[in-house]
Amino acid sequence: AVASNFLPVARLLAHSFEAETGHRVKLVPGATGRLYAQIVRGAPFDLFLAADRVRPQRLEREGRIVPGSRRTYALGRLVLWSPDPQRIRDGSGILRRGDFHRLAIANPRFAPYGRAAREVLERLGQWQALAPRLVRGENIAQAFHFVQSGNAELGFIAAAQWQALPAARRGSAWPVPANLHEPIEQQMVLLSPRPAARAFHAWLLRPESRTLVRRSGYEVPADE
Amino acid sequence: MSLKVDLTLSRGEFRLQAAFAVNEPGITAVFGPSGCGKTTLLRAIAGLERAARGTVRVDGEIWQDGDRRQPVHRRALGFVFQEASLFEHLSVHDNLRYGWCRLPAQERRIELEEIIDLLGLEPLLQRHPRGLSGGERQRVAIGRALATSPRLLLMDEPLAALDAARKAEILPYLERLHRHLKMPVLHVTHSTDEVARLADRVLLMEQGGIVHHGPVEELLPIISGEAGEPASLLRGRVVGHHAEDGLLEIAVGPLRLLVPSGPLPKGAELRLRIPARDVSIALDAEAASSILNRLPARVRAIEPESDATCLVRLEVAGQELLARITRRSVRELGLSKGKAAVAQVMSVVLEGIQEGESAAKRSRCDC
Amino acid sequence: MSLKVDLTLSRGEFRLQAAFAVNEPGITAVFGPSGCGKTTLLRAIAGLERAARGTVRVDGEIWQDGDRRQPVHRRALGFVFQEASLFEHLSVHDNLRYGWCRLPAQERRIELEEIIDLLGLEPLLQRHPRGLSGGERQRVAIGRALATSPRLLLMDEPLAALDAARKAEILPYLERLHRHLKMPVLHVTHSTDEVARLADRVLLMEQGGIVHHGPVEELLPIISGEAGEPASLLRGRVVGHHAEDGLLEIAVGPLRLLVPSGPLPKGAELRLRIPARDVSIALDAEAASSILNRLPARVRAIEPESDATCLVRLEVAGQELLARITRRSVRELGLSKGKAAVAQVMSVVLEGIQEGESAAKRSRCDC
Amino acid sequence: MSEADLQALLITLQLAGVTTVILLLIGTPLAWWLAHARGRWLPAVEALVSLPLILPPTVVGFYLLVALAPQGPVGRVVEALGGPRLAFSFAGMVIGSVIYSLPFVVQPLQNAFRAIGPRPLEVAATLRAGPVDRFLSVALPLARHGFLTATVLGFAHTVGEFGVVLMIGGNIPGETQVLSIAIYDHVEALDYASAHKLSAGLLLLSFLVLLLLQRAGRSGGTRS
C-alpha cells in the first residue's frame, strides 16, 4: 500500500527491485487515511508507505507492525505553483498581496501536505485572510488538478509533482523554504514478516533508492 | 351440474347480497339495471373479490365456505370480462392458448381448433391485441375463456360489441356447447332478446340484491315488460311436422299452433314465447288472412298501458296470453272482461327445447 | 351543418377508403360487421389517425386537406370511444368538466347540469372512475363528450353497455340534443333497432369501404334484412289527431293510417317504418279485428325466404310494403303476382319527423 | 453538531433541492421525447443518457473541472457571455450534480410516460386540450409514481454524491462544503465520533424527507 502522491516514485523503485530480485511488487495506491482504516480491518498489505508520520505511529502503538520497521523514507517539500509564468515573481509576496481568486491546497485536516500548507500560511500571517479563498482537495493530487486545470490561479503542491511537469508547463513557482513548516515526514512500516516484504523495505532505504527519491523532488532524512 | 351461491359484500354504499342455487345445466341470464351489481356478483363467485363472504359450491365442490377459499386459479371456471382484457404482450393465438396450455390434457373437452373456427379467429391468430377492433377483441376473450373447458362459465356482457350476424353465429354455438358440456353458465346481458333466445333461467337483480330468480317463462314477461316489450310464454308439445310447408304443429292444451321450424321429436315439450305486440284480437274466427294461428280465447282483463294502447290478458287453453292493442280497437270490438274472442298470433319464439341437441332450431318464427 | 369526408388509410392488410358527405344535421348511423373499419373511420375524421390522407370539412371549415391538418384539439368535435376511457386520475365530476372548462364560455351551448341530470350522473359525481360499473363509465364518457358542445359528434357504440331502460331515457335526449344544436352525429351501432329509432341516414360499411350511404328509408330494409328483420318505410303526412284515442291520423297517398302518438303539426312529413313480420295479408277488407290499419294492396312479387316463409312485396298507394308470411298462407290465400289483397299493419314506427322539436315522439306504435 | 456541519447541511439541502428541481425540468421533456420518439438511433440516445453513471464520480468531476475552467470549452463560453465563474461555486456544483444524476430522473419518467399509453392523450385532445395542456393535465398526473421515483432517486443521489461535488466545489466550508464531504472529512481525519453523529443525522433527515415525498406521492391516490 502506498500513498498516492508517492506512487510514481514507488513504481520506479518497484521496477528496479523486481528487475534485481525477481520478486513481484503489487502497488496499491490510496489515501493514507483510507489505507490505515483498511489495514486496521485486516487488509492483506505487507508494506505501508504512508504520506505522514501519524498513521504509522498509530499502527506501531497498536502493535500491528513488525517491530522497529517504522522508518522515514522521504520528506515532502511544498511548492507554491501557478501555471502562469508571470504570476509568482517575488516568492511569498503574492500571498501577502492576495491578487488572485482561488488558492488550492490539500485538506489540512488530514492530508500532510495540506497541514504543511496551513503552517506556511500561518507563519506568513495570511491564514485568516486567505481562508475564504482556499479550495481544498481531498489530497495533494486534487490540489494539483485545481491549479493545473486553471480553476485556481495558484496552489500549494508537492515539489515532486512540480518536478514531474514538463519544463514548458512549470509556469512560475516558489519553492517553500523548509523552515516555514514542520517537515512532512513520509514514513513506512512493515505489516508482515514475509522475506520479500523485508527485502523491499530494505531496498527502499538503500542509498541508490534515496538518490532516486531525492531526484524526484523529495528530501531524504539526513542519515540513517 | 349444480351451483350454489350465498354471498355478501359491502363496498362503499353498495352492498351485494346474493343467494341462489342452480341445479340443472343451462344458461342463467343475469339481468338488471346498470350498477346493480352483476359484475360484482360474477367476480365474487370467481373469487376475485376478496371482501366477499359466504359460500360458493359447484358440483358439490366447495369453492368458498367461511374462511376456506379455493384460490381463483383452482376454480374450474371461465370468465369473460366486461372489457375484453386481452394480454397485450401475447399474440391472439397465445392468448387463446394461455388457459388451454395450463389444463391437464385429459380435462380438455373443447378443441382449440373448434373454438377458432366457430369464432372466426383464424385470420387474427398471428395479430397482436392492440391492433384488433372492439368486436374482434371480444371474440378472442370468449374463445380464451372457453378454451379452459370450464365447469362454470361466467360471461359479463360478452356479446355487447358484436354485430347481429356474429351474434347469430355465436349464440347457437354457446347453447350447444353448454348443453354438450353440461356446464352452468351465468350470462350478464342487457338484451331481452338474448335472454329470450338463450336463457333457461333468469336472475333479476336490483341494487345488489336478487329480486327474482326463476325459469325464463316466469321472468321474461317481467323483464321484457320493464324493457317495454311485454310477452307471454305458453307451454306446448310437439305433435307433428308438415314438411311441405316447413311448419311444426304444436299442441297447447286442446289447441293447435303451426310454427315455422324444422322437425322436432314428437312429444317434445316446448315453450312458446309470444310478444304481446304480435297478438291481435278478432271477433270472427273465420276471416281469411295470412295469420295461421287463430286461437279461441276469453278476455281476462284489460289494462290501460299508454294514451293509445291497452294490454289485454287473454285466457287461451287455460294459459295466459297477452295482447297489446289500441284503445280504439277495444272500443270498436266492444271487448270487456269475460268476452269471447279470437287471438291472432303473428309470431312465436320457440324456447327451452327439452330434448334433442338441436338447440339451434330454437328461433323466432313468424307464422 | 355539413360534413364532407374523403379519406384513405392503410394499415397492414386493412385499407380504409371512405368518401361521403352529409349536408343536413341529423344522425348518421355507421353500420357494418365487426372489423369493417367503423372505429378507424371515426378516428380518422377526428384526426387521431396520422396515417389518414384526404379531406375532412365540417361546416365549410377545413379540418384536413392534403397536408393541411387541424390538430385534434382544434376540431370542435365530441368523441365517445368504444371503451369508455375515463381519466383515472380525475373524479367523475372532473372528468365531465375537463372539456367543458376548456371551452370559451360563449361557446357553451349545453349546460353541465342538464347533462348530469339527463344521464343520471348526480350520485356518481364524487366517485372515482375505477369504482364505476361498465354502464356507469359509459354514461360518464357520453356526458364528457357532450359537455364540449361539439359541432360534430362521433360516437362509437356508446350505448352497448346500457340497459334498455337507460337507453330509452338517453336516446330521445340525444335526438333532441342534436336537433337543437343542429350538429351532425356519426353513431356506430350494431343494433338495427337503434338505427331505426335514431338515425336519419345510414353509412353501411364493409371491409373498409362504404357500400351504401343514404337515407334510413332506403337502407333500413337492407340492413335489417341482413340482420334477419326486413322492414319497409312509407312516406306519409300528418292529417290530424284523435285525442280521445291518442291516435295520429296519417295519409299515405289516398290511404289513412292510425298510429298511436301524441299530436303533431298538420302537414308534417313522416316516415313510417313497418317491419315485414308485422304485416299480415287478408283477402276480405271487412273482418272485425283489433288491427286498425287495413290497406288495400296489390301483390307485386312473392319471394321465398326460408323453408316456411315468403316475403311478399305489396304495392300500397304506389309505395312498396313488405310482408313476411308463411308459404302455407300464400297457398291457402291463393296469392300470386297482381292479385288484390288487404295488408294488415300491426305496428308502425314513426321516423324522421321533419318539423317540430318533438323527436321524442318518434316511437314504435302498435296499432 | 458544529457550525460548519450545520452550514454543510444547509448547503446540501439547497444543492439537492435546486438540483432536483433542475433535473425534473430538464428530465421531463427529455423523458417525454424518449418515450414517444421512434427511430433506429433512439436506443443510442437512451444509452447516452445513462453514460454519466459509468465513470467514477471523481473522474467525471475531473473532466467537468477541465471543461468548466476559464480556459475550458464550457467555461470560456460562459465567461464570454458574462456568466459567473463555475468552478468552486454553487452553480458549478449544481451543473455537476445535474449531469451525474440525470439518468436516475430520466429513466423512471420515461417508463412512466410510456406506461400511460396513447389513449388518455387522445381523449384529452378530443376534449380540446392542446399539447401542453394535455401534458400538464393528463400525462403529469398519470405519471405521478414515475415522478415520485425520479424525485427520490435524484434527490437522494445528489445528497449522497460527493466525488463530483468535491472536485467542482473545492470543499470550501460555508460555500461548497456539503454534508457528504464533511462526513468524508471526519472519516479521513479519523474523527469517527463526528462521522457517526453526522451520518446518523443525515440518514434520519433524509429518511424523513423521503417519507414525506412518498406520502405526498401517495396522497394523490394510488393507481392499482
Place this chain on the structure above:
Amino acid sequence: MSEADLQALLITLQLAGVTTVILLLIGTPLAWWLAHARGRWLPAVEALVSLPLILPPTVVGFYLLVALAPQGPVGRVVEALGGPRLAFSFAGMVIGSVIYSLPFVVQPLQNAFRAIGPRPLEVAATLRAGPVDRFLSVALPLARHGFLTATVLGFAHTVGEFGVVLMIGGNIPGETQVLSIAIYDHVEALDYASAHKLSAGLLLLSFLVLLLLQRAGRSGGTRS
C-alpha cells in the same frame, strides 16, 4: 492498455454482471411486494430502500468495512459459519455494490409492477395460472420496460461506483481493482494519458453494453 487495466476491466464486468443478476433476484420480489403491499408503514419501507443512496459511497463503504471485517458483526458470523472472508474480496465487493445499487433496481421495478394494474393478473388467475405462473407469464413480460431500466441503472451504477468498492475491496490489482478505481488512480497519479484512454474505453464499452440492453428490451415489442 496495460495488463493491470485489462484485469481491472474483467473484474469490473464480472462484478457488474454478478451484482446486476443478484440485484434483479433480490429486487424483483422486494419490488413486487412493495407494489402490492398496503399499510401505513409502507412508505417507511420504501424510504428505507432508498437510504443507502444518501450517504457518500466512501462512507457507506467505511461502515460496510467495519461490519464485514473479520472482527465486525457480520464478518464474525459469516466466518463462524465457515463462510468466506468478505472484506477485501470479490464477495465483499458484490455485497457492497448490491446494497448500494438496490434502490436503482427496486424503484423502476416497483413502478412497472404497479402500472400493470390488477386486471391482467385476475385474467390469468381465471385461466388457471397460479401465483408464480401469473408472475412469470404475465407480470414479468408486462414489466419489461421496468426490468430494462432496472438492469441499465443497476449495471451502470455498479460499473461507475467506486467508493464502496474501493473501501471494501481494497483496490488489490488483479483481485479487487476495478476499472473505475484504476481510472481514479491514474488521475490521482497525474497520469492523465492513461486515464483518458481508459475512460474512453470504458465509455465505449458501456455504451455498447447499454445499447445492446436497450435493443434487447425493445425487441420484445413496445407497449405504446
